[in-house]
Amino acid sequence: xxxxxxxxxxxxxxxxxxxxVLAFALFYPICYMIYASFLDWNPSQRIGExxxxxxxxxxxLFGDPAFRESLGVTLKFAAVVVTVEMFLGVGLxxxxxxxxxxxxxxxxxFILPMMIAPIVVGLMWRYMYHPTVGIFNKTLKSWGFDGVPxxxxxxxxxASVVIAxxxxxxxxxxxxxxxxxxxxxxxxxxxxxxxxxxxxxxxxYIKLPLMxxxxxxTLLLRLIDSFKVLEVILVMTNGGPGLSTEILSLRINRTAxxxxxxxxxxxxxxxxxxxxxxxxxxxxxxxxxxxxxxARLRRVEEEA
Amino acid sequence: MPEIRLQNLRKDYxxxxxxxxxxxxxxxxxxxxxxxxxxxxxxxxxxxxAGLESVTGGEIMIGDRDVSQLEPKERDLAMVFQDYALxxxxxxxxxxxxxxxxARMNKSDIETRVKxxxxxxDLTAYLDRKPAELSGGQRQRxxxxxxxxxxxxxxxxDEPLSNLDxxxxxxxxxxxxxxxxxxKKNMIYVTHDQVEAMTLGDKIVVMKFGEIMxxxxxxxxxxxxxxKFVAGFIGSPTMNFLNAELSDEDGVIxxxxxxxxxxxxxxxxxxxxxxxxxxxxxxxxxxxxxEGPGGLKMPVILSEYIGAQSVLISKLGEQQIAIEVNSVAxxxxxxxxxxxxxGDEVHLFDPQTEAAL
Numbered sequence: 001x002x003x004x005x006x007x008x009x010x011x012x013x014x015x016x017x018x019x020x021v022l023a024f025a026l027f028y029p030i031c032y033m034i035y036a037s038f039l040d041w042n043p044s045q046r047i048g049e050x051x052x053x054x055x056x057x058x059x060x061l062f063g064d065p066a067f068r069e070s071l072g073v074t075l076k077f078a079a080v081v082v083t084v085e086m087f088l089g090v091g092l093x094x095x096x097x098x099x100x101x102x103x104x105x106x107x108x109x110f111i112l113p114m115m116i117a118p119i120v121v122g123l124m125w126r127y128m129y130h131p132t133v134g135i136f137n138k139t140l141k142s143w144g145f146d147g148v149p150x151x152x153x154x155x156x157x158x159a160s161v162v163i164a165x166x167x168x169x170x171x172x173x174x175x176x177x178x179x180x181x182x183x184x185x186x187x188x189x190x191x192x193x194x195x196x197x198x199x200x201x202x203x204x205y206i207k208l209p210l211m212x213x214x215x216x217x218t219l220l221l222r223l224i225d226s227f228k229v230l231e232v233i234l235v236m237t238n239g240g241p242g243l244s245t246e247i248l249s250l251r252i253n254r255t256a257x258x259x260x261x262x263x264x265x266x267x268x269x270x271x272x273x274x275x276x277x278x279x280x281x282x283x284x285x286x287x288x289x290x291x292x293x294x295a296r297l298r299r300v301e302e303e304a
Numbered sequence: 305m306p307e308i309r310l311q312n313l314r315k316d317y318x319x320x321x322x323x324x325x326x327x328x329x330x331x332x333x334x335x336x337x338x339x340x341x342x343x344x345x346x347x348x349x350x351x352x353x354a355g356l357e358s359v360t361g362g363e364i365m366i367g368d369r370d371v372s373q374l375e376p377k378e379r380d381l382a383m384v385f386q387d388y389a390l391x392x393x394x395x396x397x398x399x400x401x402x403x404x405x406x407a408r409m410n411k412s413d414i415e416t417r418v419k420x421x422x423x424x425x426d427l428t429a430y431l432d433r434k435p436a437e438l439s440g441g442q443r444q445r446x447x448x449x450x451x452x453x454x455x456x457x458x459x460x461x462d463e464p465l466s467n468l469d470x471x472x473x474x475x476x477x478x479x480x481x482x483x484x485x486x487x488k489k490n491m492i493y494v495t496h497d498q499v500e501a502m503t504l505g506d507k508i509v510v511m512k513f514g515e516i517m518x519x520x521x522x523x524x525x526x527x528x529x530x531x532k533f534v535a536g537f538i539g540s541p542t543m544n545f546l547n548a549e550l551s552d553e554d555g556v557i558x559x560x561x562x563x564x565x566x567x568x569x570x571x572x573x574x575x576x577x578x579x580x581x582x583x584x585x586x587x588x589x590x591x592x593x594x595e596g597p598g599g600l601k602m603p604v605i606l607s608e609y610i611g612a613q614s615v616l617i618s619k620l621g622e623q624q625i626a627i628e629v630n631s632v633a634x635x636x637x638x639x640x641x642x643x644x645x646x647g648d649e650v651h652l653f654d655p656q657t658e659a660a661l
Contacts, residue, residue, distance in 0.1 A: 185387075185389065185392070187385045187386075187387050187388075187389035188389050188390065188391055188392065190356050190385070190389065191383070191385060191389040191390075191391070191450075192391070192402070193355070193356065193375070193376045193377065194354060194355075194356075194376045194377070194381065194382065194383045195377075195402050195403035195406060195450075195454075196377035196403050196406045196407060197377070197402075197406055198377075201406060205391075205402070206391060209393045210392065210393060212393075297434075297436040297437060300436070300437045
């Protein structure tokens with residue numbers, strides 16, 4: 001082998017171990033899942049014994065009202081939590097982007113929920129929502145109000161899981177927004193003050209537009225994550241009452257473990273994967289477009 | 305347009321005092337330049353006037369209004385920043401019209417005003433461009449335009465030319481000077497460049513460590529600097545400083561030092577009587593030397609040809625001296641030349657207080 005071709009090979013050689021791990025840990029399970037979605041497969045069978053049924057699992061899904069409801073719950077959940085979290089997170093960041101005493105402690109406190117394991121978050125909230133001994137109902141009762149059926153009424157249960165998710169994930173948007181805010185050109189903000197902008201006008205006309213690229217990426221990241229949420233809801237409501245909080249990942253879990261339909265569960269997983277892939281690609285394309293724009297502007301600048 | 309007065313202005317950052325008891329008056333329509341080395345408090349002073357920096361003590365009076373506790377927008381001023389501070393997401397027209405739009409000026413008026421100003425600044429072709437698509441000089445002009453579209457009473461400039469290359473800087477300096485003649489408004493300009501200060505200012509305020517060293521017209525600062533710092537800061541090449549002793553020789557006051565004796569004019573006799581026999585610092589500008597017989601003999605160590613003028617580096621005793629001469633005859637390094645100094649080109653400073661004598 002010539003030196004030139006050895007040199008060309010070198011980078012691939014170094015990348016090979018990582019590539020192997022990736023192939024084994026990522027591509028193999030995905031291919032396995034795609035293959036499984038074409039099978040009528042029961043957990044008691046080995047995969048080779050399962051019958052090949054083509055696209056039947058997929059057709060069955062679209063005809064299944066429970067799946068459609070679950071998909072609806074997932075979309076509703078994602079839309080609600082991401083909207084609420086964006087408003088709260090960005091709002092908090094705008095509020096706390098100032099240098100007053102104790103602000104660094106406050107900032108650290110705000111991001112604590114994000115560091116707690118989801119199972120623990122689920123358990124914590126379940127106890128707080130407990131109809132008799134939970135802190136919410138106890139407090140309400142001590143004030144003379146009736147208790148709220150936090151987890152036993154469909155609408156309340158949905159609101160309850162939304163609140164728990166918002167509690168845990170608003171900090172994520174908060175820290176990214178705060179970082180974006182603090183990297184904004186200070187002089188542009190000062191210029192807007194001189195130009196006569198009030199605090200609100202600075203936010204609307206200067207800060208938010210300049211933060212927008214970060215906000216869009218943050219939103220997409222949160223959206224992807226909210227489609228995959230499982231543990232908190234599993235612990236809090238296990239999808240109930242009825243199907244009111246049964247998001248897709250929970251439905252997949254139940255289809256596989258409770259209904260013992262591995263093929264159908266795989267088909268559902270694939271659909272979820274496609275949705276997430278679309279979101280991921282949107283983010284990817286958005287980033288590419290941003291980079292291309294930056295590169296174009298740099299070129300213009302160099303020519304000038 | 306009102307006059308501006310700073311009264312007992314003070315600024316602390318925590319326990320650190322950067323400006324103490326600053327007093328300054330700027331007449332109506334005057335172009336005032338704050339100049340000094342970095343860290344002298346000139347930018348802080350400007351930012352306090354703008355309202356971007358809080359005031360620890362004292363008052364900022366614009367006319368008969370104390371604005372020191374008001375928001376920037378209530379002070380009726382426009383400002384040009386060192387890094388231009390354009391809004392990156394708005395095009396040139398939007399950048400320039402931002403203040404007018406906030407003031408809810410009517411749309412067609414805004415458009416006329418922006419077009420007018422853009423035309424005077426040669427920006428008409430770029431109104432649709434974003435700042436990132438402009439060159440440094442164009443951005444600079446947009447920043448100027450943004451200040452100009454507003455009919456503000458006071459214009460503040462925070463080192464607006466320091467990010468430009470030398471050629472563009474000269475060009476923009478001239479444009480600024482023309483602009484300030486055209487619109488007679490209060491202008492306060494911060495720079496560390498004494499050439500900019502001299503060419504632009506009606507009044508120059510030299511600052512050091514948060515204190516005003518001297519305030520006056522460019523001629524005053526150049527002709528009669530109040531202290532050694534101002535003498536050394538204003539003028540290029542910088543003034544030569546020598547140690548000397550004053551003595552009375554047959555009724556003439558002489559400044560004697562290492563290898564020289566310069567007679568001082570009779571007009572200063574009265575003021576210098578008290579310092580006879582004492583050490584003083586003597587300052588002579590490079591342009592204060594004239595070539596001619598009967599003067600000080602000095603060897604040429606280095607000759608810097610600038611064009612019409614050359615700066616010679618020479619030696620008087622053990623001290624290096626810069627001398628500015630017309631570049632007529634070729635100058636050879638190593639040759640000895642004779643220079644006379646007129647007594648009224650000599651500045652004298654107290655070695656302790658550094659104040660001019």
